[in-house]
Amino acid sequence: MGGRAGFDCDVLVIGAGIIGLSTAYAITRAAPGTRIVVLEKEHGPARHQTGRNSGVIHSGVYYRPGSLKARYAVRGGAEMVKFCAEYGIAHEITGKLIVATRRDELPRLHALVQRGRENGIPVRELGPAQITDYEPQVRGLAAIHVGTTGVCDFTAVARRLAESAEASGASVRYGAEVAAVDRRPWGVAVRTATGQVVRARALVNCAGLHCDRVARLAGDEPEMRIVPFRGEYFELARPGLVRGLVYPVPDPAFPFLGVHLTRGVDGQVHVGPNAVPALAREGYAWSDVRPAELAGTLGWPGAWRIARRHWRYGAGELHRSLSKHAFATAVRRLLPAVEDGDLRPTEAGVRAQAVLRDGTLADDFLIARRPRTIHVLNAPSPAATASLPIGREVARRTLELLTAG
Structure with missing residues (x-):
């Protein structure tokens, strides 16, 4: 089957989170006239990772120089600010x-200074007195100030990307959960849970929490599994305690940044997240349990290797999940004035963390090319920040697939 005849679209994107929508948006700009369909199982965009985070536009200070995370976060942060302003x-x-x-923590803080400078990010070192100039209620031995970090409404960004892509001819279809994928030498056919069939010349898998499942539906073994980690947040009842964004020094053994304080665009201060295993791909509470998904996680060797290697860390996170007092105690390391009663539970998120068979937590974006298919297999934070350049990269690889026939 050649040319475009017999196909419903040229590119079929699975997932209307910020990466899937950025990809569709980028294709409409790079190759006008390309027929694009986006399938999303929810009834609107950005219902999971994109819409359930602290809304931070990251600077790129944490990420290994030369990594995709570093390059895309630095570039993407500036682009995101411009996009929001426009x-x-x-x-x-x-x-x-x-x-x-x-x-x-001081040696790790100094290492971040060096890493930030290698990534071209302006970083200012502060002593205890200077910390209070920025945040009067925060206490510490030393700190660094990263001036390029910001906050935005990523859900609104995703909606705008969807609207712009649709205005350029793309079709975004909600309530369309993928049930089967049939890939042939000539293209790909996808059947949804409602029986709808969409035929495309190329498939882009941006399914986030379900990306490994979609890869296997397509006949590919991704050599990783998504192990979901729930991040639980609180809001400060006294938001005046914090002026901006305050983070601890992260542990380099983990891709998590620790419990931090974030004043969002709505003026509320979010506190969190912790990182505890979720009992379902979309397990936003301990009561959210899906036995088949949990069995899939427990059946992956890498999940057990993580547990054995990092059980002490995990026990601390679990304790803070079950005890607000323990969570508040952790926050008081940064913000001594906070009291247990200042913390009000708010919406949790789930991180789609790719874990390799040997138990390694994937630390960079993973984008894999297969016949007729591009899989985005690891895109946690700072993916929202970096979504515009990531979308262009995925779009470039997808258009190469089309060109190759």
Whole structure:
């Protein structure tokens, strides 16, 4: 089957999170006239990772120089600010503090200074007195100030991307969960749970929490599995305690940034997240259990290797999940004035963390090319920040597939 005859579209994108929509948006700009369909199982965009995070436009200070995360976060942060300004989307450049509260954190803080400079990010080192100039209620031994960090409404960004892609001829279909994928030498056919069939010349898998499942539906073994980690958040009842963004020094053994304080575009201060295993791909509470998905996680060797290797870390996260007092105690390392009653539970998120068979937590974006298919297999934070350049990269690879026939 050649040419475009017999196909419903040229490119079929699975997932209307910010990466899938950025990809569709980028294709409409790079190759006008390309027929694009986006399938999303929910009844609107950005219902999972994109819409359930702290809304931070990351600077790129944490990421290994030369990595996709570093390159895309630095470039993507600037582009995201420009995009928000162009379309009137709520955003603010707040800067952030990364604060060391223990002496053993000082070498890691200094390493972040060096890493930030290698990534071309302006970083200012602060002593205890200077910390209070930025955040009067925050205490620490030392800190760094990263001036390019900000916040925005990523759900609004995703909606704008969808609207722009549709205005250029793309079709975004909600309530369309993928049930089967049939890939042939000539193209790909996808059947939804309602029986709808869409035939495309190329498939882009941006299914986030379900990306490994979609890869296997397509006949590919991705050599990783999504192990979902729930991040639980609180809001500060006294938001005036925090002016902007305050982070601890992260542990380099984990791709998590620790419990931090984030003043969002709505003026509310989010506190969190922690990182506990979720009992379902979309397990936003302990009561959300899907036995088949849980069995899939437990059946992956990498999940057990993580548990054996990092059980002490995991036990601490679990304790903070079950005890608000323990969570507040962790926050008081940065913000001594906070009281248990200042923390009000708010919406949780789930991180789609790719884990390799040997238990390694994938630390960079994973984008794999297969026949007629591009799989985005790991796109956690800072993916929302970096979504515009990631979308262009995925679009470039997809258009290469079309060109190759």
